[in-house]
Amino acid sequence: MDLFYDHIGMSYNFEKYDNTAVDTQNTPYDYGSVMHYGPTAFSKNGLNTIEPLQSGVVIGQRQTLSEIDIQEVRLFYGCSAAGSTLPPTGVSPTIQTYSTQLTTFSRTFTRPRGSGRYYYVALRFTVSTSGVYTFQSTSAIDTYGCLYSSFNPFTPNENLMLSDDDGAGDQQFKLTVSLRSRQIVILVVTTHTPRTIGAVKITISSASGTSFDIKRISDATTTTKL
Structure with missing residues (x-):
């Protein structure tokens, strides 16, 4: 490699x-x-x-x-x-869904590997127990996902952990990452094409039965501490 x-x-x-x-x-x-x-x-x-x-x-x-x-x-x-x-291991997976909407009133930024302005929603994800987590989108629009250790829309390439366009197929993103207990990450839900609007459902899952908390962020600049 x-x-x-x-x-x-x-x-x-x-x-x-x-x-x-x-x-x-x-x-x-x-x-x-x-x-x-x-x-x-x-x-x-x-x-x-x-x-x-x-x-x-x-x-x-x-x-x-x-x-x-x-x-x-x-x-x-x-x-x-x-x-x-x-x-099977006998451990039931933890699955949580979160529905959101990208609209003309959503904040915009220039996403990694993008050109132009993209509507986005930022979600703060707090891990209760260490484990492997998967974030996957379901939508009628072509989505793009970014996972950050901390997120500032004015410097969107900094602190980027993972990004994905079509990993789940059907123009949906899928991000899988190992996270530690009490770690906080920011999931930014955006689109493949600039200025695209529509409803998006996010499914967050962990095969190890771990727990987590997720909240929408409205601040223009978001930072986290691990």
């Missing part, structure tokens, strides 16, 4: 570990792992932080466990069962 440190906002997420700290179960490098960072992971300016050296591969998918993911889990736990699915 190529790393672009000038674009990385949280460099500790890219620290390297040798085989004394990481057990790969002697499996090959897995570009398709559900845990693999996407191209703009922890970017501070919306540009790529990581790119595959091998051409034609996709990184950052959050749809399902890869075959190597499943193989590593089975090897680690000594499971000999066949098949490509894992048994």
Whole structure:
């Protein structure tokens, strides 16, 4: 992988570990792992932080466990069962929805990788328990999502953790990130095309059954402390 440190906002997420700290179960490098960072992971300016050296591969998918993911889990736990699915853990996922509306009265900014002015809604997300969270949009309009450690609409490329356009398919964004207990992040809901209005439903979920709180922000400038 190529790393672009000038674009990385949280460099500790890219620290390297040798085989004394990481057990790969002697499996090959897995570009398709559900845990693999996407191209703009922890970017501070919306540009790529990581790119595959091998051409034609996709990184950052959050749809399902890869075959190597499943193989590593089975090897680690000594499971000999066949098949490509894992048994349920017995933990019910936490799912919460939030409905909002982008209108001509909504605030505007120039989103990362965008040109022009885009209506947006900013949502403050507070984590009660550490876990992996997914933010996904459902809408009749083409949405775009950005996740920030802190957000200032006048400098929208700063403190950008993740952004996505069509990760959920059907022109909807999907952001998956590991968050710590008591961490606060800002989800900015906007659109692919400037000056687009419409209703958007956000689904926030965590497979580990963790809890969270989400509130709309009306301030022009928003900062958070971790």
